[in-house]
Amino acid sequence: MDEKLLQLIIQVQTSPPIGDERQQAIVTLSDYLLRSSNLFRHQRHQLLCGVYLDIYQALQLELKQEIVQSLDGGKCTQLNVTVWIKEVRSRTFSKVLNEACLQQLALVVAQYRPQTSQWQLGFQVLINAIILSDKLLHKAHIYDDIYEDAKNELWIWLYRHINTYNPCKGRFIPWLNFRFDMILRNYQMRKSDPLIQKFNAKIIRRKYQLTNFIQSINQREMIFWLRLNAKSLIADLVTFKIIALFIFIFFIAQLIRQKSLYINSFLFEIAQQSLPTIPKLSPAGEELENIPQPESEPILSEQLREYLQTSPNQLLQKYIRGHPEVTFQVIALNRLDGKSWKEISETFKIGIPALSNFFQRNLEKIAPEIKKYIQA
Incomplete structure (x- = not known):
């Protein structure tokens, strides 16, 4: 527990219930809680302005009310202080940070x-x-x-x-x-997918190996060594590359310690690229036009249209609930004709999200059959 934070909480609790002293203590506590939160982590030493200032002030007002209600209700004494702070912050952020x-x-x-x-x-x-x-x-x-x-x-x-x-x-x-x-x-x-599971396990192991390797490096010793040898090493191209690698590792180590937002994804990507082959699945919701085909095939749109119009596949006749006329086949042909989701929505008086979700769900099921038909 942060000692300063604990002192601020005690100051609020011990201040007279009515008066400027308690109000000032609550303002100081709420300001400290907001400044130490992740939301303004990168602006702790900067003046807030514009939208950020408006949000900060709204959060501060809501947080002050939450603090008063919690302290007056005795919740802070009933709960662990860390838990209490987490709950107060959570309720405040949920209310103010709306859509x-x-x-x-x-x-x-x-x-x-x-x-x-x-x-x-x-x-x-x-x-x-x-x-x-x-x-x-x-x-x-x-x-x-x-x-x-x-x-x-x-x-x-x-x-x-x-x-x-x-x-x-x-x-x-x-x-x-x-x-x-x-x-x-x-x-x-x-x-x-069993194959994907196997590769993912390898990637995760490699990622943790990279993380452990970087964390195991003694950064102080590395910096000391670089300072001693920098002048003599820069003249050598190979050793210059080694120095660059050390600096890169040092930078990554700092990000790991700071728990940067992107470091896990970055290390995961390095681990993934270090493996010889990675199986790739087509992303969910892939559009009809992007289904793979041999380069020798003439026109994809003609093949798709032929399949949609002649295939006996029952999935083509799946329809949106309450709209039997709006089948997957109808939507797909409209998309193939170049119509936008907005145009299709206006034609059938159905919202774009409902149309798109229905189309994407059924496309996932029927895409393998379309692929087989095109590549046959």
Whole structure:
């Protein structure tokens, strides 16, 4: 337990119930709790402004109310202080970091050019806010390791696509959770494949070997050695590369100690690339146009259309509940004709999410048959 934090809590508890002294103690405690949270971790020594200041003030106000209610209700004395802080923070973040707030943060990131300092700062705040808000999709019967791996992949996807988010097409959290749902399905599919399981086990072992190797290096000794030998070694190209490698390892070790958001994914990727072959599954929700075909085949769209129109496969006649006229076959042919989801939605008076989810679910089932037909 942080001694300063404990002192602040005691100060609030021992202050007179009415008066400026207690109010100031509550403000100081709430400010300390917010400043020490992950949300503003990268801005502890910076002045908050704009959206970040608005969110901070809203969090501070809500947190003060939570602190007062908890202390007056005696919850802090009944619970372990660490547990109490966690509960107070959790309730506060869940209330303030709602969908509208997260969308606002996403739009702030999207207004900057990717990779700029403002963009990176905003992106980190956005990720932390999403995690703290507890608005990310949760699914029953998902193993923790699968969920965490899928979440890491989601952050990488968001890192690459945040600037493509268009608020006119939908809210941010449903947009994000739709992608997360696809990633989770893909991970579940991989988990059930014996070959993938075998390779994943190798990757995980390799990743832990890398982590242990990096952590086992005595950084102080390495820095001391580099300082002593830097001048004499730089002239040699080979040893210069060794120095560069040492610096890289030192940097990775620092990230591991800081528990950086991206380090697990980075080490996982290194481990994956170090293996000779990695089997790849087609991502869940792959569009019809992306189904593999031999290069010698003439026109994929003609083959797809022929299959959709002539195949006796019963899956083609699956329809959306309450809309027997809207079958998988009908949707697929519309997509093949180049119609957008919006156009199809307007034609059949069905929401885009319902159409897309139905299409993606059934496409996963029928894609192998289409592939066989095309490659026959």
